[in-house]
Structures are given as C-alpha cells and as structure tokens.
Amino acid sequence: MRPIRFRHRLIAGSLLLLASCAAAAFDFKTVGAHAVILYDAPSTRSGKLYVAPSGMPVEVVLSYGDWVKVRDATGDMAWTEAKNLSAKRNVIVRVASAKVRSAPDENAPVVMTAEKNVLLELVDPEAGNWVRVRHRDGTSGYVKASDIWGI
Structure with a gap:
C-alpha cells in the first residue's frame, strides 16, 4: 500500500511542477505611444540608463508596485513605470x-x-x-x- 501512495504523490508533484512551468510563460509588452526613459531602479530619482523608443518590445520579468523590470532584445534589464507599456505586441x-x-x-x-x-x-x-x-x-x-x- 505504501509504494502506491508514494507513486501517487510523485505523480501529483510532477503535475504541479509542470503546471507551474506553464504558468510562468513569457510576458511581452511594447513601449507605448511615446519614448520612455529606462532606469536602473524603480524610481524616477534613480540612474537613467537609456531611452526606449515607441514600439520597442520588452519582456516584463518583475512587477513592483507601479513599476516593472524589463529585458530588451539585447538582454539588458531596466525599470520603467507599467503605465508606459502597451498590450499591443x-x-x-x-x-x-x-x-x-x-x-x-x-x-x-x-x-x-x-x-x-x-x-x-x-x-x-x-x-x-x-x-x-x-x-x-x-x-x-x-x-x-x-x-x-x-x-
């Protein structure tokens, strides 16, 4: 009886792991209608890294309040306010x-x-x-x- 329970738990755990991997899909957005400044921390008082042009695709890797940490096509990471991004892809x-x-x-x-x-x-x-x-x-x-x- 014990090996069957272990097998069921192993299967259930494996299914949960697969489900969590599927839920962690990439979240891509696009810089909105206007170019935005990207920062090195989630604050307008932090260091300015570069200006992202309108239409630039970014991958959202982390959300922190009204701010998101994004990765660009070159792999560089920076912060911007979430309101600067569009759902348009x-x-x-x-x-x-x-x-x-x-x-x-x-x-x-x-x-x-x-x-x-x-x-x-x-x-x-x-x-x-x-x-x-x-x-x-x-x-x-x-x-x-x-x-x-x-x-």
Missing part, C-alpha cells in the same frame, strides 16, 4: 535578413525581407514555428519564430 528581427512569406511554409512566396532590428507588429500571438506579422507599411505574412524576438 511588436517583435524585432534578430537575424541579418528575415524572409516574410505569404504562408507559414518554407516554400511559400516571399512577400518582403526584413533586416535585423526591424520592428514588426505581432498579428497572431499564438507562436508556433511560424508567426504572423505585419510591417508598418501594411505588408503582412509569416516569419520563422526563430528569426524574431518578442514572443
């Missing part, structure tokens, strides 16, 4: 040249090529191997998820 091209295709298929026609650091709007947040994106000029299509940052 942008991604940034992280390879030298990303091909945006008409369909989520390597053989689909290329509708545009996006160079490194180009911002693209995330049209569909469901990320698989391919992600649907839109350029600011209106061109939309699918890009490989491995070619972008912000999902």
